[in-house]
Amino acid sequence: EVQLVESGGGLVQPGGSLRLSCAASGFILRTYVMSWVRQAPGKGLEWVAAISGGGGNTPYADSVKGRFTISRDDSKNTLYLQMDSLRAVDTAVYYCAKNFQAPLDVWGQGTTVTVSS
Amino acid sequence: SYVLAQPPSVSVAPGKTASIACGGDNIGDKSVHWYQQKPGQAPVLVMSFDGDRPSGIPERFSGSNFGTTATLTISRVEAGDEADYYCQVWDSSSDHVVFGGGTKLTVL
Numbered sequence: 001e002v003q004l005v006e007s008g009g010g011l012v013q014p015g016g017s018l019r020l021s022c023a024a025s026g027f028i029l030r031t032y033v034m035s036w037v038r039q040a041p042g043k044g045l046e047w048v049a050a051i052s053g054g055g056g057n058t059p060y061a062d063s064v065k066g067r068f069t070i071s072r073d074d075s076k077n078t079l080y081l082q083m084d085s086l087r088a089v090d091t092a093v094y095y096c097a098k099n100f101q102a103p104l105d106v107w108g109q110g111t112t113v114t115v116s117s
Numbered sequence: 118s119y120v121l122a123q124p125p126s127v128s129v130a131p132g133k134t135a136s137i138a139c140g141g142d143n144i145g146d147k148s149v150h151w152y153q154q155k156p157g158q159a160p161v162l163v164m165s166f167d168g169d170r171p172s173g174i175p176e177r178f179s180g181s182n183f184g185t186t187a188t189l190t191i192s193r194v195e196a197g198d199e200a201d202y203y204c205q206v207w208d209s210s211s212d213h214v215v216f217g218g219g220t221k222l223t224v225l
Binding site: 035046047057059107108109110 | 216217
């Protein structure tokens with residue numbers, strides 16, 4: 001079964017850092033472009049970042065560029081999102097999803113990040 | 118940056134047809150995908166490449182895309198279709214994924 005499982009969310013103070021993980025099973029992560037998408041409480045979906053199969057292309061939303069870093073460990077079949085200089089507006093459920101230019105056809109269950117003092 | 122516009126809400130009686138619009142500049146030149154999200158759950162792809170239904174999605178769901186508007190149509194609406202629906206494209210100019218603001222479908 002193709003599955004994505006996120007982890008690493010939690011409560012962090014403004015200015016702090018957090019690293020999210022997304023473990024893939026049922027498919028080989030390195031053969032797909034992967035994305036992170038977030039959803040603030042009561043709001044819509046917002047694409048955050050993507051990473052190509054080779055890791056050489058990493059587009060970011062303007063709202064997170066320079067603060068977030070997407071990466072992957074193909075040996076662990078896992079996707080990551082390093083989030084630095086966190087702000088209250090980054091509070092959201094973060095989803096990893098399979099694909100980027102193609103339809104996002106597999107989603108994880110999401111992990112919640114709360115930025116608050 | 119590319120913008121997709123959706124109506125905040127659409128209401129429909131059971132058994133009737135619901136149409137959810139997604140507007141964008143020359144959106145007909147892009148591939149549009151649609152997602153259904155129920156409360157507390159992750160989004161689910163219900164329509165890809167304008168009008169292709171993924172496996173497991175009922176035939177009641179259909180899609181079209183022409184000019185400045187893409188449309189998701191749900192025929193014979195059921196109570197279980199009540200959810201938020203999002204349209205999405207990949208914008209080649211910015212190399213970004215773009216989502217519409219979402220439409221809450223209410224089944225009366």
